[in-house]
Amino acid sequence: xxxxxxxxxxxxxxxxxxxxxxxxxxxxxxxxxxxxxxxxxxxxxxxxxxxxxxxxxxxxxxxxxxxxxxxxxxxxxxxxxxxxxxxxxxxxxxxxxxxxxxxxxxxxxxxxxxxxxxxxxxxxxxxxxxxxxxxxxxxxxxxxxxxxxxxxxxxxxxxxxxxxxxxxxxxxxxxxxxxxxxxxxxxxxxxxxxxxxxxxxxxxxxxxxxxxxxxxxxxxxxxxxxxxxxxxxxxxxxxxxxxxxxxxxxxxxxxxxxxxxxxx
Numbered sequence: 001x002x003x004x005x006x007x008x009x010x011x012x013x014x015x016x017x018x019x020x021x022x023x024x025x026x027x028x029x030x031x032x033x034x035x036x037x038x039x040x041x042x043x044x045x046x047x048x049x050x051x052x053x054x055x056x057x058x059x060x061x062x063x064x065x066x067x068x069x070x071x072x073x074x075x076x077x078x079x080x081x082x083x084x085x086x087x088x089x090x091x092x093x094x095x096x097x098x099x100x101x102x103x104x105x106x107x108x109x110x111x112x113x114x115x116x117x118x119x120x121x122x123x124x125x126x127x128x129x130x131x132x133x134x135x136x137x138x139x140x141x142x143x144x145x146x147x148x149x150x151x152x153x154x155x156x157x158x159x160x161x162x163x164x165x166x167x168x169x170x171x172x173x174x175x176x177x178x179x180x181x182x183x184x185x186x187x188x189x190x191x192x193x194x195x196x197x198x199x200x201x202x203x204x205x206x207x208x209x210x211x212x213x214x215x216x217x218x219x220x221x222x223x224x225x226x227x228x229x230x231x232x233x234x235x236x237x238x239x240x241x242x243x244x245x246x247x248x249x250x251x252x253x254x255x256x257x258x259x260x261x262x263x264x
Contacts, residue, residue, distance in 0.1 A: 009238075011108055013090040015201055016042045020137040036149055037200055040111045041240045044088040044132075045095045047075040047104040074117065075104060076127065083128040085140065088114065090133055097135035110236075112229050115150045118143050162196040163206065163254045169261075170205075173235035177207070178262045180231045186224060187211045190262040193254055195242060204240035207232075208251045208258070221245070 016038040023031040052068040059065060076084045088109075089095040095106060109117070114130065121127050129142040174192060181187050188210045195206035207228065213221060225243045232241055244251040 011043050011045055011091055013038070013042045013044075017090055017133075017137070020132065020139050023139075024137060037197075040149060041200060041202070041204065042090065043108055043110050043238055044090065044114065045092060045106050046086070046088060046109055047095065047098065047101060048107045049073045049075070050105050050107075072107060073122075074107070076125070077131060077134060084126065085129055085131040086114065086118065086127055087134055088130050088132045094133045094136060110233070110238075110240075112150070112226075112233065115147055116226075116230075118146060160198045163256075164194045164196070165257075166192065166194055170235065173205070173232060174261050176231045176235050177228055180228055181262050181264070184224070184227075185264065186216055186220070187262070188264050189246075189260040191246075191255060191258045191260050193258060195254075202239075204242060205236070206254060207241060207243045208246050208254050209243065210246040210260075213245050213247050 016035075019031070019035040019038040023035045025031075049072070051071050051073070053071045055067060055069050074086065077087045078084050087098070089098075092106075095101050118127060118130070127143060129140055130146055132139040132141070170192075177190065177192075181190055190210070191208040193206040193208065194203050196203040209224070209228075211224070216224065228243060229241065244254070246252060246255060
């Protein structure tokens, strides 16, 4: 079973670039699935302006002091029709093809970060979608299509998947997820596994949550998964995290010989 490898290396997305090129040459079910899978596992560079603002922060002794905190404003591209798009770049070389790149700072976002921004745009701003590598592949994804990717898993029929045990426990990641679950009385048990798909180069984390899906409801499941993903994100260091309920067939199969790291 391949080992999970986390890294702070520069952002490069060769799988996504190859998937976009293949889809532009011939668009079919295979190339589209490959693109969606690469998209969901990618980390993007986005142009931004970062400023320091002063916020009043309450101390434990009741006093209040002003502390500087960073505020990020993402840059949007506008087409000739006035439609606004959130630009995503697969690497620094692609970002620097934009003539104004040197005038702005840059931020690194994974797929869930991008979706979170699209779901919570600046007040009064209508964003039509995202554009990937605007000066080369120029792939445009409407907002609704992008958000559908968040809640679906694209698998080519017959794709082989390996599920295994972590060789080394990611302590910080487990602690972050455990702390979040302890503040919610929904999940009974949680398991962290390694998942390797034959159509993806790298292995990723697979989090299986044992809870009553029916009683939580569709919106509750989304809030739970989004909350877990939010607290886990700083500890992932580029590794994708898939989250599934233990009640579906895939989640149940992934629990064979598994030991929970959290129990309520």
